[in-house]
Amino acid sequence: MKMNKLTAAILISMLLGILVGHLVRALAPDAATITSFTANITILTDIFLRLIKMIIAPLVFSTLTVGIAKMGDSKTVGRIGAKTMGWFLTASLISLSLGLIMVTLLQPGVGLALSVPDTAASSGISAGAITLKDFVTHAIPKSVVEAMANNEILQIVVFSLFFGLAAASLGDKAKPVVKLMSATADIMLKVTGFVMAFAPLAVFAAIAAMVAKEGMGILSTYGTFMAQFYLSIGVLWFVLLGMGALFLGGRVLRLLKSIREPALLAFSTASSEAAYPKTLERLEHFGCSKRIASFVLPMGYSFNLDGSMMYCTFATLFIAQAYGIDLSFGQQITMLLLLMVTSKGMAGVPRASLVVIAATLSQFHIPEAGILLLLGIDHFLDMGRSATNVLGNAIAAAVVARSEGALGEELSEEEILALSSQALPAEPVLEQA
Secondary structure, three states, rough: OOOOOHHHHHHHHHHHHHHHHHHHHHHHHHHHHHHHHHHHHHHHHHHHHHHHHHHHHHHHHHHHHHHHHHOOOOOHHHHHHHHHHHHHHHHHHHHHHHHHHHHHHHHOOOOOOOOOOOOOOOOOOOOOOOOOOHHHHOOOOHHHEEEEEEEEHHHHEEEEHHHHHHHHHHHHHHHHHHHHHHHHHHHHHHHHHHOOOOHHHHHHHHHHHHHHHOOHHHHHOOHHHHHHHHHHHHHHHHHHHHHHHHHOOOOHHHHHOOHHHHHHEEEEEOOOOOHHHHHHHHHHHEEEOOHHHHHHHHHHHOOOOOHHHHHHHHOOOOOOOOHHOOOHHHHHHHHHHHHHHHHOOOOOOOOOHHHHHHHHHHHHHOOHHHHHHHHOHHHHHHHHHEEEEEEEEHHHHHHHHHHOOOOOOOHHHHHHHHHHHHOOOOOOOOOOO
């Protein structure tokens, strides 16, 4: 299988990061040296993630607005939105249920030979209660400028829906604005290419800092739990690919090949958000209509984080098992339904899942300090669930595009090369409703 240059660079960076991190930890004269090393080298990762955050808001707004405007009318938007949300809710239920089933079967917390933290200890994770009112009020932006400044993807999606529908309803009057938005989207995708060139350095820094700080020993200490979690993630991948195959047939495997680069990027940086621009580009190369991908993908980052949702049930019951707390079947079903609501709007950034888990623990009288059992290895776990989030959203976009008859043939390497080097498109971007 021919490997993309960026994919190869990221893999090499991961291996070099492990080697350098191990050497630093082995040769450092004291803990202060290791602390200084991790603080300095993670500047590279911070720069990359800040660059990603810099382009997310204008990219989501411009691509989603153009996608909605090109749909032409509110009925089309409503139909595609209903299909999208139907898929998201189904995938969410399956992901949460699978996490519940796997942790019950594997029982990673039962007989765990670890010192359970004091129930009075603080995990450092805010566990404020998440209510339906909080979610609804958070989803509606009081200022689109504030939403973009804070990279609140869900709020940007809501504003873009209104803006795109208004542009579509105005027809010819809105053509200049939509054409400008289309050009903006193309410019932002070009900027994305510049940012992605920095990815291997960021991956190297993240892995080196993690290994230097935690050491290779943490992999053996928590090896069983991590192996069971990744086994569960593997089962979820199999289920998601099976769901995709029902609609895409054998093309689902080509989709998996197409998104390997953004999935690897999400895995190595432990951030679904970092892979958003590349996932959007790869879906277009796969043949997915740009207007569909631009509509489904941003919504997926608020409503369809499959890996993160599976982790919520898996980790919550793991902590309960570690404390010897038995939850009845009814309580587990209640937990699943609670997480169906509280997980929506979860940010695709590192450790966002821990906030949701902390809130869930308090609802079932499980000591919040149990999160301390996971903090040391959460980055390793976040890598797997972030890559899964990318897979779930890519399949969702492709399935919705197929259902709308908007899934074309996959572009050849020559066509992709021509597309990446061409100037801004000259064709009109707003069709007559």
